[in-house]
Amino acid sequence: MSEFTVQPLLQTPLVAAHDVHCRGKCRHRSAEECAAATHLVFPYRGLFLRHVGSTQSVADANHVLLFNAGEGYQVSHPASGGDACLSLSISSPLLRELAPAGLLQRRDEPVFRGQSLRIDERAQVLVALLRHSLRSGSIEPLEGESLALTLACRSLGPRTARAPGAGHARQRLVDRAKLLLASDLTRRWTLAEIATGVGGSAVYLTQAFQQVEGMPLYRYHLRLRLAHALDRIADCEDVAALALDLGFSSHSHFSAAFRQAYGRTPSAFRQAALARAS
Template sequence: MPEFQIQSLLDTNTVALHDVHCAGQCRRRSDEECTSATHLVFPYRGAYLRHVGSDEVVADANHVLFFNAGQGYQVSHPVSGGDASLSLRLPETLVRELAPASLLLQGEKLAFRRQSLRIDPRAQTLVALLRHSLQNDAIEPLEAEGLLLTLVCRSLGPRTSHESGASHARRRLADRVKLLLTSDLSRRWTLSEIAAEIGGSAVYLTQVFQQVEGIPLYRYHLRLRLARALDLIGDYQDLAALATDLGFSSHSHFTSAFRQTYGRSPAAFRQSLLPS
C-alpha cells in the first residue's frame, strides 16, 4: 500500500479540496516537508503529530491544522492505523478575507500564527457532509463551495468586520446575483463564475447575499430551480428528464432536494395534480 492516497473531490477557481489518506508507516519524525501553498487540513480519521521546529500538535478530528506555504514541518505517527484528512486550498486573497487578523502573522507573506485550532461539532458535521456528498456526487459545485466557505468561517471564528443590516448597494448587488441565476436555471454555477459575471470577490458575494436574503446563495438557487420544477412537473412523464433539464446531477438528487423542500416526492406531487 502506498504511503499516500489522494483523491480530488472538488477543484474550481475558488477552492481545491482533496481527500488524503496516509498509511502512517513513519512512526518517528519524517524528513522535513513543506507545501507550496497554504492549506487548511481537517483530519477525520486517525491521528498524527505535526512538528514545526520545537512545536508539535496533535492532528485529530477535533482540530483544523494550518499548513503555511514554505514552512518546514515533520510528521510522526505514534498511533497505528494511518489517518485521513480533507485538505482545502483557497486563494490567498480569500484566506485573508476569511481569517481574523489575530490569527495571521503580520507581513506581506500569508501565514497563520498557530499550527491548529479546535473546531466544534457543527464544523465536524460539515466535514463529513462534504466528504460523503462529493464522493457520492450528491452535491453540486456551487453548494459545495458555499459549505466549504461556511466551514472555514466556522473553524476560524467570526469576522471582526461583520456589519449588521443591508445597505442599498448590497441589496442591488444581491438583485444582480438573482437575475444572473434566473437567466440559466439549469446551469451548475460555481462561485468563481458568478463572481466573474457580477464582479467582486466570491466571498463578498456570498456574505452579502446571505445578509440580504437570509439564506445561502446556493439554497436560493435551488429554490428557483425547484419552483421551476413545480411549474413543469405536469409536462414531464419522465421525471429523470426533468431533473436533467434543470441541471440536477441525478434523479435521486432532484427527488431528495424536492422532498426536503416540499415534504413530498416529485412523483407524489405530480400525482396530486391528477384528477381524483
C-alpha cells in the same frame, strides 16, 4: 505501496478539496516536507503529530491543522492505523478575508501564527457533509464551494478559534493523554488509567486538560468518538451495531449523545447524507 493516497474532490478557481489517506507507517519524525500552498487540514479518522521546529501539534478530529505555504514541517504516527483528512486550499485573497487578523502573522499573505485550532461540533458536521457529498458527486461545484467556505469561516472564526493557554509542560502532558485515547478510541477509560498512562496525577491532568483544550477530558474523548461516527455512518446500515462498536453502552446512549452534539439523531443524519448522495 504508496504511503499516501489523495483523492481530488473539488477544484475551482477559489477552492480545492482533497481526501487524503496516510498509512501511518512512519512512527518517528519523517523527512522534512514543505507545503506548496497554504491549506486547512481537517483530520476525521486516526491521529498524527505535526512538528514545526521545536513545537508539535496533535492532529485529530477535534482540530483543524494550519499549513503555511513554504513552511517546513515533519509528521509522525505514534498511534497505529494511519489517518484520513479533508484538505482545503482556498485562494489567498479569499483566505485573507476569511481569517481574523489575530490568526495571521501579516495581512499581505495569509500566513498563520499557530499550527492548529480547536473546532466545534458544527464544524465536524460540515467536514462530514462536505466529504460525503463531494465523494458521491451529488452536489454541484457552487454548493461545494459554499460548504467549504462555510467550514473555513466556522473553523477560523471567533466563535470557535481558541489558542492554547498553557505552558510547554502542560501541553506535552495533554498531548500524551490524546495519544493514549487514540490508541483505543472505543475503550471506556477511567481517569486513573489515563493519569497512570501519561505519568501524572489525576488532579493535575484534569486541570491541565481543561486549561489547554477548554473542555473536560471526558468531553474531548466523547467528541472524538462521535466524529468517528460521522465518518462511518453514511455507509452503515446498522446504527445499533455501530454504537456498540464505538464503545457506547447502548443505541439510546449513542443516539442521545449524537443528537446533543449535532442536533439530529444518527438515523436522521444518515438519511440526510444518503439523500444528498441519491
